[in-house]
Amino acid sequence: MCTYNNYSKRGITIDGICCCRKQLSSKSRQGNREFVNEIGLISGLQHPNLVKLFGCCVEGNELLLVYEHMENNCLAHALFGSGASTLKLDWATRQKICVGIARGLAFLHEESTLRIVHRDIKATNVLLDWELNGKISDFGLAKLKEEENTHISTRVVGTIGYMAPEYVLWGYLTEKADVYSFGVVALEIVCGRSNASYWAQNGCVCLLDWTFNLQQKGKLMEILDPKLEYKFDKEKV
Incomplete structure (x- = not known):
């Protein structure tokens, strides 16, 4: 069993295809809402950078979604995991993951029949396949974007540290909220x-604060992950 986020996801095999089972809580209104939302929004969407939904099942008190199996867990596990479980991501791989997330968002925002704002782009919701391609998952909080409306006024849901200021303060939701979240993930x-944890050091409270301080001091390159061992193209970084 592996846990990518707040839900349990277990590997299973259906007709010879390795899949992943995601179980939501049927005891909460939120669990039921997210279950219906995911089925309704992504069952018809196909893109190389979106995790594929194979089906769903309601059995007793269990709400189950069946997705394609992602061999390398989630991006958060790869970046922030400890010990032998941590994948070694070189610069080319990190760049590929960034581009993959961007392509997935471009599809949701501009290219699909349904224009969708994900609302919860974060490292735990980006899954990695066996080739370390990044795929966006978990559409339980996603919202449809109607063409005639410039924005959606909605209750604020998401993850602290990844939500755009205008969305947190006023519930003003556009595709730009996803772009902001993508910027944090990048x-x-x-x-x-991780930007999700509180930093009580050097006068900074989060990763964004720390980065801004270094930028002001002309030391921006100090943000680079030491695991890269200086093997990268500085201009691309």
């Missing part, structure tokens, strides 16, 4: 550090 990929 920074985490470069730094190898």
